[in-house]
Amino acid sequence: MSSENSTLVKLNNAGFKQNDKWLVEGVSLTVEKGKIVTLIGPNGSGKSTTAKIALGIYKNIEGSVEKYTNKIGYVPQKISIDWTLPLRVYDFMLLTENIKDEAIDEALTLTGVIHLKNKNLGNLSGGEFQRVLIARAISKKPELLVLDEPVQGVDYTGEIALYELIKRISDTLNCGILLISHDLHTVMTATDHVVCLNGHVCCSGSPMDVAKNNEYKTLFGEQASQILSVYEHKHDHVHSDKGEIKKN
């Protein structure tokens, strides 16, 4: 099949059960090179679980996962690091792969935290740490990026800049991105494919298709219709915005 060349990870009817309770079941999705797939859904709907299934962190799963790459960058939702370790930002950047100094500096500059390079990881603020996490994931120049709420705790302007960065990385590295986000606005503007979860896939498709879907509207209620209008409005805005950047 021609699609197999660009496929990075594929979930076939995948699910995960913990203590006899399904965290998520029946998820099928494909992340391809250069495409952003976003998972949305309420708390406890299985977004992070789906990401962990795709990454192979959960082993005893139902269904199957086909992975076509080992170059993976992961930004987890929750990360607990033990401060008995003396760990600088620099050491953390080298955690899973030996990366050249230039690549480290470049990634830290892109996420705006190059000045923290020799700081102890334990002394960073939540937003700063989040930027370091993103820098670490992109510095490896991965083929697949899995970002679980990557901009939590980041200030509003930083949030927009980081999402733009993520979009740009997907374009320049031609890597596939599996994104989990609560920010429906971002989802609707920057994503190629949306999967709406609620313990199972409740609907999926292009952002527009999902926004118009009735199940999605029930799930997100009032917010959904608002986002739809925001989406249609912002869509133009972002496009003109991007045009300006390209002109510069």
Place this chain on the structure above:
Amino acid sequence: MFDDFFIRALIAGLGIALVTGPLGCFVVWRRLSYFGDTLAHSALLGVTLAYSFELNIALSVFIISSLIALILIQLQKKTNLPGDALLGLLAHSSLAVGLVVIGFLTFIRFDIMGLLFGDILAVTTDDLLIIWTGGAVILLVLKLIWKPLFASTVNYELAEAEGLNPDRAKAIFTILMAAVIAISIKMVGLLLITGMLIIPAAMARNISDSPQKMVLFSIIGGLLSVLLGLFSSLEFNTSSGPSIIMAALVLFILSLLNIKQSIKLKN
């Protein structure tokens, strides 16, 4: 100038310190000090079996400690008991079994104190060979699994997600722990081996700002502890184990001064 036995003890001790330095850092980072204790307690059973069947002590201790580690992993999977309860269960029951077996071995003269606290007189030339070749193998393997082991120490899921196979690294590390206890039991004694792992690493933590520095200072701290400890053991006719651990403690206390200073500098 010095007796042969003392030179042998010195060479043995320095070899052990080179290995316990980096391994001790992981014991501190991964909170495994009680796990180390459990393996060390089970070493008594290993020693008694070595005497009973005329095996090499280090080999016998290594086998028994690895076995206990395996049993622990199985118990963790199959029971709902918390980890520290399982560790206590294994530590004390293997110690008890070891002591009971000693009671049956009336035909052998046992130096219990030497077993518990280390005995520099007991170190033979064969032991030196075991310590240095065993130690070299342990360090080499540790270097090979460093990346996945360290990454999963920082965060298991990141290591797993990015393809480093942390479970395998953890299993290998467990075997390395059993091995380091096996090679150092004669010198430091089974009650104090964990101290040799933890105290120099804890001292190093106080004066390090990166993992590499901590490993380096931990090794230096261990080497100094062995030197100071053995010379004072000779001078005051004390057991080698406690003397080495006390020297390490002195270094740890000195490293606390560094913390106070850096806090002052910050203000």
